[in-house]
Amino acid sequence: MQSPFIVELTEQNFRETLEGSMNVPVLVHFWASAQPESAQVIPELQMLAQQYSGAFTLALLDCEQQPALASQFGVQALPTIALFINGQAVDGMGGPQPIDSITAMLQKHLPSQDEMQLKQANNLLQQGEHAQALAILQTLSEELKNRGDVKLATADCLLETKQFELAKTLLSTIPLEYQDNYYKGLIAKLDLHLQAADSPELQRLEQERAANPDNLELVCELAVQYNQVGRDEEALELLWNILKTNLGAQDGEVKKVFMDILSALGQGNALAGKYRRQLYSILY
Missing domain, CATH: 1.25.40.10 (Tetratricopeptide repeat domain)
Known part of the structure; x- marks a missing residue:
């Protein structure tokens, strides 16, 4: 399967792939074509990587084709799953595992779906796509919506989409610890609007x-x-x-x-x- 979230590990790319775990977790699946049971879960792992849309990288290592590389990892049995974060193995599983067990292991270390959506919204905000960012922010859980940083991002989007009354109401609820330069900039933008609105x-x-x-x-x-x-x-x-x-x-x-x-x-x-x-x- 061709995907930016899936890589076949080789001597040439394994170091770069593991260094990538400094930014995005890397899930390494050790398998061999001579042991069919070690390959059975691969299609499900590939689907999982697609579903998570870059929240982790799936790295497949065929130990039969890359024996020297496999020996560096000290793999004792196939299949084996290892999760790398910041260049270090932080979790793993040996022997055949159902996809649900692998997913549960991943979820202990990956950000929640809400957190991933928040990251996407913040990226859109940085790109000036305020309407798209706002649409995502409004789908977050109530707990996340009530966080000070999320309120500020939402107020920013509301101001840029000319929903000034909603922005004014939201800015009045920002906790003191979040009333930083970002907050002050939004207040200044709102004040300018209020002055223009009564010309x-x-x-x-x-x-x-x-x-x-x-x-x-x-x-x-x-x-x-x-x-x-x-x-x-x-x-x-x-x-x-x-x-x-x-x-x-x-x-x-x-x-x-x-x-x-x-x-x-x-x-x-x-x-x-x-x-x-x-x-x-x-x-x-």
């Missing part, structure tokens, strides 16, 4: 709209401005209050602005989902 231009539009509540062109303009500074719920609520009694208001312009804001928020946005459902309830 003189917005205040002027709000005053004009208050004086002319039936001017739908003004309503649309104000909703667009709200959306541009991340006050999406106010924008949608403003438009919805008109649409729920008149879908064709302002020759369809109110509905168009409403739909444009929903599209900009994206399919996975909870606020957009709420207002889509409300719209569908009167359409169908």
Whole structure:
């Protein structure tokens, strides 16, 4: 099976492979084609390596083809499984073993599925893929979500996806020990948004709209401005209050602005989902 997570050990690559255990655990399976029972579990090990998507490297050593290499490891019986972490053997099993037993041994040393997902989310965050990172962070267990570092990462994603109210609420719950420079940077970003969200231009539009509540062109303009500074719920609520009694208001312009804001928020946005459902309830 061709996979970046599976390697056939040879004299040429064994040192590099074991050095790789400084970063990712390496599971070595010692076997020989002359002993079929030692090869029976290999397909299941390969599937396991694929399922874990790089959480460990599976290294297969055919002791019949590589006797000198096998002797360096001091293998006494086949099959044998050995787990290497930081260049050292930390666990192992001798004799034929069911895949469940091997998996249980691995799980004692590997990060949990949640931890692996958190690592993936952090990598996406570093790459600027905030929406994708947020989608993963929201699937984590409640215990992990409540960790200070996870809250900070989530707040970062919320700010970058313009979900400012949710970010503000989350940042208010950050424990004191996590209020570091990262936290201060997020607070500064939120403060900048709050200042922009109450600009003189917005205040002027709000005053004009208050004086002319039936001017739908003004309503649309104000909703667009709200959306541009991340006050999406106010924008949608403003438009919805008109649409729920008149879908064709302002020759369809109110509905168009409403739909444009929903599209900009994206399919996975909870606020957009709420207002889509409300719209569908009167359409169908």
